[in-house]
Amino acid sequence: MLRIADTRTGHLVEIPAAPRRLLRSCVHLPDLGTGADTVTGIGPLHLRVPLIGDVLARTAELNGLQVVTVLTTPELTPDRARALDRVMTVLGIHPPAVVGSHRPEGALGGPADVHVVAGGTDPDDIEGGALIEVVQVATAPLAEGVPDPGHLLDPDLPDATMPETADPLAVRLLLLSRPYGTPVTVTGPALAEARRTLREWRRSVADWAQEPSRPIPTDLLHQSHTALAEDLDVAAVLELLADVAVRPDVPSGAKFETFAHLDRVLGLDLVRDVGHQSRP
Template identity: 75%
Template sequence: MLRIADTRTGHPVDIPAAPRRLLRSCVHLPPVCAGIGPAHLRVMLIGDVLARTAELNGLQVVTVLTTTPELTDDQSRALDRVMAVLGIHPPAVVVGHRPDAALGGPADVHVIAQGAATDDADGVRIDVGSAETAPLDERIPDLSPELPDAGVPEAADPLAVRLLLLGHPYAAPVTVTGGALADARRTLRQWRRQVADWAQEPSRPIPADLLRQSRAALVDDLGVDAVLELLAEVAQRPDVPAGAKFETFAHLDRVLGLDLARDVGHQSRA
């Protein structure tokens, strides 16, 4: 069971309603006109984190992505590429109209860009804050998927974009800058190097206090930014054994989707 603040009322709501164990989620993509930008990525990422969090808590999830107008074939292929490089689990179906049939019933939750209109009266609404690139910042990679080899350059690490966008409360606006992306890349490199090192030590259980804190942050309005702060703290704590740090990072990466164990067994590449 998750508790989400419904944008319509401002009150927290349990989803899905007990005793159901199936969460129906509808992610509303902003119109795709001049390519896919940070605002599109952020809405899809929050939908992805919602599904991952629900699954981590034992729920089954059906997610559809709805677009108006419907995507062209080229736009659909571009969207698939973006979701792949950013670790976004593909939705069950992309639809250009009301999603109830694809979901098997009314959506429990709608993930939508802040301020966007929707005709759906049922279900909790999650308004995702704006995301844009800083004007005239030449250090920002082109996020458009229209250039498949340069959509998010390999040197930039596509998952650094994911980390940057997830590092803020989902309702807060985000400005993507070259400096912020560089910081995210450094954090990912450091965490992956540390996880690879910790993996060589004997495994230890995740400390109970860390499990409680991380679970509380996630189930209470998708506090992914708080989870990222918790990981940064855990990495520096001398009282947490290396094996427990590894298990903590690996467990929470099931929601974060940052491929933090990528360098395990390949420390020479770190």
């Protein structure tokens, strides 16, 4: 069972209502105006809304649901449409079924079960379904030499030229590090910490993969799935992984399976280095 806190009422509601096994999700991209990056035309809030929609879909699939996602957008110039495609690709956001539909019911095959919107959206503008309101993202001036997240997502920047310090999935990790109803501030130190965490986790996962496989401990599986199913508490899952990584009572093979399993929702490419690291 997947439940989210409906912004309209503040109460947890089951989506989709039982016994249906198809989740119809409508993600609404905010207008590209205030706060938009000068390079991509897309600012941090515009990243966070479809990212939460992606986590919602991944969590639903982890719970055995089928998912149809539609992304509605304002009118986009060709450059901004390409930038949006680029941003979604490098952030690991699964492509929605339809982009740009202002009447999504046809693409969804019926009324939406849930709408994912930016904070400040008038609930009266959204018809039917539960409402997930994604809170604003703040930015702070970045220190000299720290890559700007907007520049990292430049649609004209080839993947092959991205240095390790420009890992766009660090932006994904940073935006997922707080509950969607809590503001996130993008700063140079926060991005640096996210990059460090990804490097350490990927290195550890590659090491653990060389040990005999072990099942995910039942308590960890229950705790993580409960956090995700109860209002998409990804931040709690990230804290759980940080704890598992240093727990001496969890075998290396079980750590690997835990990280690989939960990365199906996190989308951080945590198994990227498996097979590229040899024993000392």
